[in-house]
Amino acid sequence: MTADERPAIEFRNVDIVFGDKQAEALRLIDAGKTRDEILKATDSVLGAAGVNLSVRRGEICVLMGLSGSGKSTILRAVNRLNEVARGEVHVLHRDRPVDVARCDERVLRDIRTHTVSMVFQQFALLPWRTVRQNAGLGLELQGLSVSERNRIVDEKLAMVGLTKWADKYAHELSGGMQQRVGLARAFATDADILLMDEPFSALDPLIRAKLQDELLELQQSIRKTILFVSHDLDEAMKLGNRIAIMQDGRIVQAGQPEDILLSPATPYVAEFVRHMNPLNVLRGSAVMRPVRAIKREAGALLLDEAGGVRLEVDASDRPVSVHIEGHGGTLGHADGDEGQVDHPCDVIVAPVDLKLRAAIALKRQTNHPILLVDDLGRLAGLCDDEEIYRGLLQRSEPRA
Template identity: 75%
Template sequence: MTLPTFDMKPVSPGATHPAEAGGTRETAVEFRDVDIVFGPRRKEALAMIDAGATRDQILAQTGSVLGAAGVSLTVHRGEICVLMGLSGSGKSTILRTVNRLNEVARGEVFVSHRGGLVDVSRCEQNTLRDIRMHTVSMVFQQFGLLPWRTVRENAGFGLELRGMSAAERNRVVDEKLAMVGLTAWADKYAHELSGGMQQRVGLARAFATDADILLMDEPFSALDPLIRDKLQDELLSLQKSIHKTILFVSHDLDEALKLGNKIAIMEGGRVVQAGTAEDILLRPANEYVAEFVKHMNPLNVLRGTSVMRPVEHLPRVDGAVLLDRDGRVRLELDPDNRPLSVRIDGREGRLGTAEGDGARLAEPCDIIVAPVDLKLNVAIGLKRQSDHAILLVDQLGRLAGLCDDDEIYRCLLRRSEP
């Protein structure tokens, strides 16, 4: 039996999104040892940072506020990187260095611009203006809409500043308004829109500039939970087509785990852990991070790469892969290690492929074949349809591992490798 391959990028252990997969990834934003200090005695404050002083100690001795200390972080093109932490942790402070709304005391902030990396913390004003106009766009928490302008006029404000003609501007804006579902509201004013709709105008305005990098500073935090959840879903759906690099500030761990290819958790102006949602959930770097994630439900975060028993750990007899402890279920692989056929208690079994998001089966079968980045909650749904382990395969259809009840229970109970 020939099974289809899955249309996804190679996924390495711990990866949660295609953008986190293996291969060469282009840098979009990079922070290198960034220190930010607000106040009059910066030199003294920087010396205290080097000595390991805390934010409170620096404030008490110098009167200066530590905004960030030693922040190093790389965001690759097409990633959604969520900066998260408690109020005052420094996440918005770091975000605003990307378009130099905040000045850096020490360190470098590189942005991919016109084919190269530019240090926005030191570039000349003309270059900074060009970056702000064409490469980096920002979506604010409080929408930032001009009340005397219509939805269409607000969404096209950045293009107007560029000097784009009205006809071309309206063509671009109407396309972006359609993208966020606001075509019928183009001639309305901000006060005629709900909070969620106003936030969509902010998104359309950012999309209209066609900037490669979007900065989103808690854009959904002022919205009701149901609206916030809907806009999160819409952002993820849009990202599949626009493929932007997004730096997203949030204090909500559920939101961070839902949206982020990469998550950077901040405390006291410092990044205490950065990685995928799976990394942080399974391997918290310290007690602060562990406290953050201890009440998280892993079902929507963990994927097959964290759950599965890798193919190299599966026993083999006469070339067949044993899928159970008793050797009753035996899988034959083709020369490229793709599942070929299965025998159950000596009889021919049926292999079937999970379709779409992995939750549906094309036809009844004995053994389910699913993509290796299958989410744990989907895996549980599939397991209800089969008495046997799920075969997890890579983007070329090659066997990567299997997921059975033991693997699911282990992750639910321990959230760590055995």
């Protein structure tokens, strides 16, 4: 397995217990006892139990759940701010996996200095330091010269829009700007892994939404591995490539946002997603009728029940032409975000990750069938009225 294929972070059967009777608490975990039962029997707090989770390189994985569910406990095991009672926490460090829970102090210090960086909820800025000095703290600990630190820091401050504030102090900045300093400080060390512990929860909703958008935009260029803690489902669904939902120290479901919304694994998860707006989460790939399920006749795909809309494809299932009731039609192309087609047409071709909101906008404007294609232009499936309605209606049905 190459470094690119290895997980950036991997939890293997991780148990975390706070208290003096860890051995007894672990025995009770193995016996399937609840957090409350363990607390009553041992006076120890169950932080995490049986946690297994892999985080791929370059993805944003969101840990979410109610307060006390274990989100921050797990996050802080990645840089060993929390000690693991049992299990392994592997971090890809210098192109090889290292068990942070068991490595020596020298390796741990190297991981904290170069591989893993952290953004805190309450900013954690030093009030006697300027913005530039705060952002350069990690580089200072690495031993870089002042000139080299300032060069890197100024680049990161520009990235987060704080160039003009470099010589100001924390109390002169708004909450949103202070959190940007925290982001710049995390980016400055060029760590591959960012731990973000509810970094936007202390901000007002408008600033919070803006920073979420900015983080997603930055991620397009920096491609860091981000483990993000949130108790807000909208935030988790917006940011996460994958989401792990925790309850009482255990992960009860992990997967892509669409999977969790359409197929909640437990009543607890179903309750979480019940009031979630599917238009903000679902994409065409989650609701489409796959190409294998589309009826074919004489080499053409039939896009409607009556067979009046026939799609011709090449040998690789790339759309070539369309016929409507025997007459030649036209194919138009739409992007995945805005729900706009490039020219008048009879059938729309769109990316497979077309947002459901955009699909509905296209249907409202044109009422044409929507073909979803992959990155190579091959037909992946059909997203028409039936598929859209089915996706909306199924979003809160728990699996049996």
